[in-house]
Amino acid sequence: MSNNVLEVKNLKTYFYTDKGVVKAVDGVDFTIEYGKTLGIVGESGCGKSITSMSVLRLIPTPPGKIEDGEVIFEGRDLLKVSEKEIRSIRGNDISMIFQEPMTSLNPVFTVGDQIMEAIILHQKLSEEEARKKAIEMINLVNIPRADKIVDEYPHQLSGGMRQRVMIAMALACMPKLLIADEPTTALDVTIQAQVLEIMNDLKEKLNTAIMLITHDLGVIAEMADHVIVMYCGKVVEEAPVQELFDNPKHPYTQGLLNSKPSIVENKNRLESIRGTVPNPRLLPKGCYFNPRCKYAVDKCRQEQPTLEEITTGHKVSCFVACKEVE
Amino acid sequence: MDTKVIVEESQELQNITKEESVGPWKMVWLRFKKKKIALTGVIILIILVLSAVFAPFLTPYSPDEMNFSNVNAAPSRQNWMGTDNLGRDYFTRLLYGGRVSLMVGVISAFISVTLGSTIGGIAGFFGGRVDNILMRFAEIVMSFPFLPLAITISAVVGANVAPETKMYIVMMIIGCLSWPGLSRIVRGQILSLKEQEFVLAAKALGIPNYKIILKHLIPNTIGYIIVSAALSMANAIMAESGLSFLGLGVVPPTPTWGNMVQHARNLHVLRTRPWLWIPPGVAILLAVMSINLLGDGLRDAIDPKSNN
Amino acid sequence: MLRYLARRILHMIPVMIIISICIFTIIKLTPGSPVGLNLDPEMTAEQRQAEYERLGLHLPLPVQYVNWVGRSLNGDFGPSSLYNRPVSEIVPKYVWNSFKLNVLVFIFAFLLSVPIGIICAVKQYSFTDNFWTVFSLFGISMPSFFFGLLLIYFFAAKLGWFPISGMMTAGSNLTGMANVLDQLRHMILPATVLTIGSLASLVRYTRTSMLDIIKQDYIRTARSKGLTEKVVIYRHAFRNAMLPIVTLIGFWVPQLFSGAVILETVFNWPGIGQIMLNAINFRDYNLMMATLLLFAVLTLLGNLLADIGYAVVDPRIKVE
Numbered sequence: 043m044s045n046n047v048l049e050v051k052n053l054k055t056y057f058y059t060d061k062g063v064v065k066a067v068d069g070v071d072f073t074i075e076y077g078k079t080l081g082i083v084g085e086s087g088c089g090k091s092i093t094s095m096s097v098l099r100l101i102p103t104p105p106g107k108i109e110d111g112e113v114i115f116e117g118r119d120l121l122k123v124s125e126k127e128i129r130s131i132r133g134n135d136i137s138m139i140f141q142e143p144m145t146s147l148n149p150v151f152t153v154g155d156q157i158m159e160a161i162i163l164h165q166k167l168s169e170e171e172a173r174k175k176a177i178e179m180i181n182l183v184n185i186p187r188a189d190k191i192v193d194e195y196p197h198q199l200s201g202g203m204r205q206r207v208m209i210a211m212a213l214a215c216m217p218k219l220l221i222a223d224e225p226t227t228a229l230d231v232t233i234q235a236q237v238l239e240i241m242n243d244l245k246e247k248l249n250t251a252i253m254l255i256t257h258d259l260g261v262i263a264e265m266a267d268h269v270i271v272m273y274c275g276k277v278v279e280e281a282p283v284q285e286l287f288d289n290p291k292h293p294y295t296q297g298l299l300n301s302k303p304s305i306v307e308n309k310n311r312l313e314s315i316r317g318t319v320p321n322p323r324l325l326p327k328g329c330y331f332n333p334r335c336k337y338a339v340d341k342c343r344q345e346q347p348t349l350e351e352i353t354t355g356h357k358v359s360c361f362v363a364c365k366e367v368e
Numbered sequence: 369m370d371t372k373v374i375v376e377e378s379q380e381l382q383n384i385t386k387e388e389s390v391g392p393w394k395m396v397w398l399r400f401k402k403k404k405i406a407l408t409g410v411i412i413l414i415i416l417v418l419s420a421v422f423a424p425f426l427t428p429y430s431p432d433e434m435n436f437s438n439v440n441a442a443p444s445r446q447n448w449m450g451t452d453n454l455g456r457d458y459f460t461r462l463l464y465g466g467r468v469s470l471m472v473g474v475i476s477a478f479i480s481v482t483l484g485s486t487i488g489g490i491a492g493f494f495g496g497r498v499d500n501i502l503m504r505f506a507e508i509v510m511s512f513p514f515l516p517l518a519i520t521i522s523a524v525v526g527a528n529v530a531p532e533t534k535m536y537i538v539m540m541i542i543g544c545l546s547w548p549g550l551s552r553i554v555r556g557q558i559l560s561l562k563e564q565e566f567v568l569a570a571k572a573l574g575i576p577n578y579k580i581i582l583k584h585l586i587p588n589t590i591g592y593i594i595v596s597a598a599l600s601m602a603n604a605i606m607a608e609s610g611l612s613f614l615g616l617g618v619v620p621p622t623p624t625w626g627n628m629v630q631h632a633r634n635l636h637v638l639r640t641r642p643w644l645w646i647p648p649g650v651a652i653l654l655a656v657m658s659i660n661l662l663g664d665g666l667r668d669a670i671d672p673k674s675n676n
Numbered sequence: 677m678l679r680y681l682a683r684r685i686l687h688m689i690p691v692m693i694i695i696s697i698c699i700f701t702i703i704k705l706t707p708g709s710p711v712g713l714n715l716d717p718e719m720t721a722e723q724r725q726a727e728y729e730r731l732g733l734h735l736p737l738p739v740q741y742v743n744w745v746g747r748s749l750n751g752d753f754g755p756s757s758l759y760n761r762p763v764s765e766i767v768p769k770y771v772w773n774s775f776k777l778n779v780l781v782f783i784f785a786f787l788l789s790v791p792i793g794i795i796c797a798v799k800q801y802s803f804t805d806n807f808w809t810v811f812s813l814f815g816i817s818m819p820s821f822f823f824g825l826l827l828i829y830f831f832a833a834k835l836g837w838f839p840i841s842g843m844m845t846a847g848s849n850l851t852g853m854a855n856v857l858d859q860l861r862h863m864i865l866p867a868t869v870l871t872i873g874s875l876a877s878l879v880r881y882t883r884t885s886m887l888d889i890i891k892q893d894y895i896r897t898a899r900s901k902g903l904t905e906k907v908v909i910y911r912h913a914f915r916n917a918m919l920p921i922v923t924l925i926g927f928w929v930p931q932l933f934s935g936a937v938i939l940e941t942v943f944n945w946p947g948i949g950q951i952m953l954n955a956i957n958f959r960d961y962n963l964m965m966a967t968l969l970l971f972a973v974l975t976l977l978g979n980l981l982a983d984i985g986y987a988v989v990d991p992r993i994k995v996e
Contacts, residue, residue: 100899133901140900145893150915150991160901195991211901508694511979513934516952516971520964523956524706606819610938613821614953632825633941635840639833649822657817 046114047219047251048074048097048136053111055089055096058104062323066092066106068275071349074219074268079245079252081266081283083259083298085319089275090255091141094221097253098132115219134164137212141224143205147196153180154192157211164215179210183240202233206240213244220245221253226261238264259302263287268355271295274320274330277349281356291352291363293335329360337362396591399669406665412658416651420470423463431456431464432621442643449643452631462647465623469605470655472539472618476604479543481597484550485589491551492558493581503555506548514545515610521545522616535618538611542604550596557589591670598663602656609652625652684983688976695972696748700741703965748969754962758954763966766951771970773843774940774947776859778932780867785874790921792875793882797890798909808879815876820935824869824942831865838865841944866943870935874928878921885920889913918989926982930975 055067067089074080082090095101097113099120113120115136120128137160140146148156157176161167167175173192180188183206196204205225212220222241226234242265245252254265262269262283269286271279271294279292290296297315317334320326326333332342341361349359358364400406419426435455443450449458491502518541526537561567561584570580611617612626620627625648632638632645725734733740747754753763796805832840843862844855889895890913898912937949944950948967955963 098900100896129902129904131902132899133903138897138900140893140897142893146897148894148898148912148916150989151912152991159898159903163902197992208897211897504691508691508698511691511695511972511975512698512968513930513971513975515934515937516949516968519937519953519956520702520968524702527706602817606817609819610821613819614938614941616956626819629819629822629825632829635833638825638829642829645822645825649819649825652819652822653814653817656819657813660813660817 045075046073047076047116048253049112049114050093050097051112051114053093053096053113054109055092055101055106056109057106059323064322065275065325066322067096069111070272070275070277072270072277072280074251074253076218077245077249077251078267079254079265081262081269082253082255082272083257083262083269084272085257087319087322088272090272091223093272094138094223094253094255097221098136098138099128100132100138130164133160133212133217134215135217136219136221137215137217138221138223139205139208139212139225141227143201143208143228146208147204149196152193152195153199153207157192157207157214160211161214175214176210179214180207182213182244183207183210184236185210202229202237205229205233205237209237209240209244213248213250216248217250219251219253221255223255224257225254227256227258234261241265259298271298274322274325276330277357277359278331279356279358279360280349285353285356289356291356291358292331292360293337293362294331297334396666396669400665403665403668406661406668409658409661409665412654413662416466416655416658417470419463420466423460423467426463427457427460429457429460431461431623433457433460440641442641449647450641452644458644458647461623461628462625462651465625465628465648466651466655468535468618468622468624469608469626469652472535472542472608472624473601473605473655473659475539476542476546476608477597477601479539480545480547480600480604481550481593483544484547484596485554485593487547488551488554489558489581489585489589492555492562493577493585495559499555503552506551509545510548512545514607518542518545518607518611519614519616522611526616531619532622535622535624538608538617541611542607546600546603546607550593550600553592553596554589557592558585561585561588595663595667595670598659598666602659602663605652605659606656625649625655680987681984684980688980692972692976695976696745696969697741699965699968699972700744702968703961704737704740706959706961744965748966753966756955756960756963758958758960758963763962766963767948767966767970770946770948770951773945774933774936774949777863777866777870777945777947778929778936780863781870781874781932782929784867784871785878786925788871789875789878790882793879794886794909794914794917796879796883797886800887805883808883812876812880815872816880818873820869820873821938821942823872824866824939827865827869828942838862841942843946862943862945866939866945869939870932873935874932878924878928881924882917882921886913886917889916892916915989919986922985922989923982926978926980926985929978929981930971933974934971 050070050072053067053070054065057064057066070089070093072080072082082093084090092101092106096108097120099108101108108121111121115131118127120131123131147153154173154176157179158169158172161172161175162169165172165175177188177192180191185191185203185206191199191203191207196207199207205228209225220241225241226237229237238261241252244250252265254261256262266283269281269283270277271286271292273294279286279290279295281289281291286295287299290299294315301314315334316336320330320333326343328341328343328345329335329338329347332338335342339362345361347359347361347364349357350364351357352364433456435451437455438447438451439453439455441447441451441455447457447459449462452458452461487502487506491499521541522538525541526534529537567580567584570584575583608617608624609626609629612619612624613629615627615630617626618624628648629645629652631641637644735743751764753767755761756763756766759766792808796802796808799805828840832838839862841862844858890909895908895913898908903912933948936945936947937952939945940947940949941953948970951963952967952971954960955967
């Protein structure tokens with residue numbers, strides 16, 4: 043049996059709008075190993091959230107449509123299984139937590155109700171057992187007074203607490219994969235650290251693989267084993283986390299890393315990547331990054347590069363970077 | 369070769385600017401244009417308005433011209449919709465009735481939108497006590513169900529008034545009773561706008577209040593006000609027709625679509641002369657429906673996020 | 677919850693006082709003899725004065741107002757000059773007639789509109805959705821009196837399926853079941869008009885609020901849990917969509933009653949709306965004041981009902 047809990051191959055998710063087709067995810071490949079964390083980084087609008095939603099087929103159709111690709115979870119292609127089968131996987135084998143803890147919980151049900159719902163559905167426990175389990179899960183994410191909290195409504199909790207409830211809810215059925223879409227973006231820094239710690243902790247305890255989507259490189263450094271960098275719906279670089287931070291190859295990755303403050307090197311000025319993310323309906327010809335790239339050569343403006351492995355486990359999609367290695 | 373790339377790039381840039389630089393009102397029009405059903409509404413409305421405005425050119429009769437030798441006639445070549453009990457040409461009265469009905473609609477809507485947005489705007493902008501008092505006032509006006517109050521006031525105020533001036537009283541009543549809903553919404557919008565970063569930034573920069581109102585608050589609420597102006601015009605036409613049907617709105621000899629339907633309260637007329645009451649009823653239906661279509665279309669075009 | 681309720685009711689008192697002052701002022705502004713039309717024109721000046729004094733009409737207006745409120749609170753709304761009986765005897769009977777009609781409409785409109793609105797939202801732009809969108813547009817734009825007349829013309833006058841107007845067959849002394857059926861037969865046309873009118877706006881409203889809800893993040897969360905679409909829609913979305921619908925119902929109930937003023941005239945239905953029109957046409961001041969007051973109280977009760985409903989459905993209200 044393979045080591046991979048999830049293999050995504052050539053995933054393409056397009057959105058059909060009045061003004062044209064948006065190729066939000068355009069041929070993305072990656073794998074996640076059991077019990078490991080894959081970080082997906084990129085600026086907003088690069089397709090990282092859409093990738094995560096596509097895995098569970100949660101793309102609103104219309105306007106969105108998964109056009110092509112395979113999402114292989116434990117030998118099954120999730121894009122081909124029946125609606126019923128995918129439902130039995132959602133929240134059970136693969137679960138998700140979302141960016142907005144403030145709005146991702148239903149305001150009219152108690153926290154307990156919402157955690158119990160998945161437990162009763164997937165584990166076929168009775169109401170009482172499910173309630174016990176829910177309290178247990180709330181304890182597990184370090185919320186005090188779990189037996190009280192279980193009967194409270196989301197509006198009575200703070201943002202950090204709500205996100206922890208989301209985690210409790212997502213992990214209640216011991217999923218093999220947890221998809222976390224910007225789980226800490228909306229939280230205060232101190233709360234962020236707590237939430238990340240809880241996630242890391244539970245990953246060890248439950249041996250859950252995590253697909254962590256973020257634009258925050260600090261979070262990646264802390265959490266991920268392996269990283270992919272996305273730009274305009276495509277993977278531009280992929281590497282183990284240490285390798286990526288030590289030896290970034292793609293100019294975009296370099297740019298991202300340079301725009302991050304560091305205490306070690308005392309830089310006076312932060313660098314920023316010049317230009318802005320292009321309009322997804324009017325992508326430039328050639329490499330999508332070429333208008334912003336200081337190394338761009340003619341070839342970059344004519345042809346699209348493909349992802350090439352340059353050293354073991356380190357892939358990059360850039361003509362300049364690949365040439366350098368040769 | 370390099371120049372070619374630059375040319376291409378600049379073209380791309382132009383494309384981008386072309387798309388992004390369309391002004392907000394142009395954008396509204398472009399979106400509105402796509403809605404066939406809303407355009408149909410506009411066309412019906414234009415036909416109704418034109419036929420009311422150019423009534424004298426569309427008919428050889430005058431609305432009050434009686435002809436006692438030709439009363440209660442059935443539709444014919446001379447009188448397309450027959451004549452009424454005083455021998456007046458009914459088609460002519462329908463056209464002139466449209467004038468009154470549409471005018472009452474426009475002016476009532478104008479009164480109610482002016483009152484509603486001013487009161488709501490003041491309450492939202494100044495907040496505190498002013499807000500409290502104004503919104504209480506709105507709540508009280510809203511606590512009266514519209515129709516019973518309008519009927520009573522019309523009966524009380526209109527008792528000793530000449531029939532010709534009743535029309536203006538009806539406009540006032542409808543306008544002054546239907547503003548509270550809009551005022552509440554405008555207030556809510558102003559309150560939330562006041563908290564938005566760009567307004568806070570303007571305040572922090574010391575920009576005077578009137579400029580903030582003109583530059584930020586009005587442009588951001590005007591779309592909503594325009595939409596509700598359309599919808600309140602539809603409601604006003606509906607209200608006028610109801611009041612006139614009951615005999616408490618615009619009264620004969622001034623014709624309106626509402627008081628023309630009144631003929632059907634006579635069972636004999638209802639049964640035997642449907643041409644006297646069905647056309648004005650259909651006219652009301654068409655007018656209200658086309659304005660509603662226009663309003664819905666505008667709302668979708670102004671705020672594409674709304675669903676309805 | 678109880679405290680919330682108490683606060684809401686307390687809040688109503690000043691509004692009610694101002695409303696009663698308004699009503700009193702409006703009626704006092706009415707030109708014509710305040711004693712009513714049935715004053716004997718043969719009366720001498722002294723007799724007239726005596727009548728005025730008997731009715732307390734010689735007192736200053738504020739005193740008259742206080743007297744009126746005092747009597748009203750005791751359930752005494754004075755005599756009706758039109759019906760020659762105490763107002764408090766006439767009104768309940770006619771309110772009951774209106775109530776019968778409106779309850780039927782309320783049940784039908786509510787039971788139909790909520791599921792229809794949900795289906796339209798879930799299957800946006802489907803044939804069903806488009807059908808109901810057009811239907812709603814017609815329903816909202818159709819003047820109720822005209823629609824009523826059309827129904828009378830076709831189904832009563834031409835086809836003879838239903839009675840033309842009234843609440844029961846004149847001169848018949850039906851009892852028991854036969855009487856109920858007879859009244860139902862009279863009710864069908866007016867109830868149809870009112871139901872379709874209400875249905876139009878309720879469907880539209882439910883649809884909009886449901887469309888808004890199914891875009892929320894927590895619906896995505898519910899789906900990501902593996903819940904079936906049915907559970908997502910009817911449990912997670914529906915409870916939230918109920919919030920604005922409950923509010924709407926609060927406004928809708930008084931509207932239903934006041935809208936009946938026109939419809940009761942068209943169908944000659946002996947309800948509160950007809951009484952009110954008669955009171956206005958015959959300058960029956962006591963009856964006018966009582967009916968206006970009744971409508972205002974109904975509106976306030978409707979608002980209160982909406983608030984209570986809201987507090988029941990929305991857990992966020994209780995803590996505030």
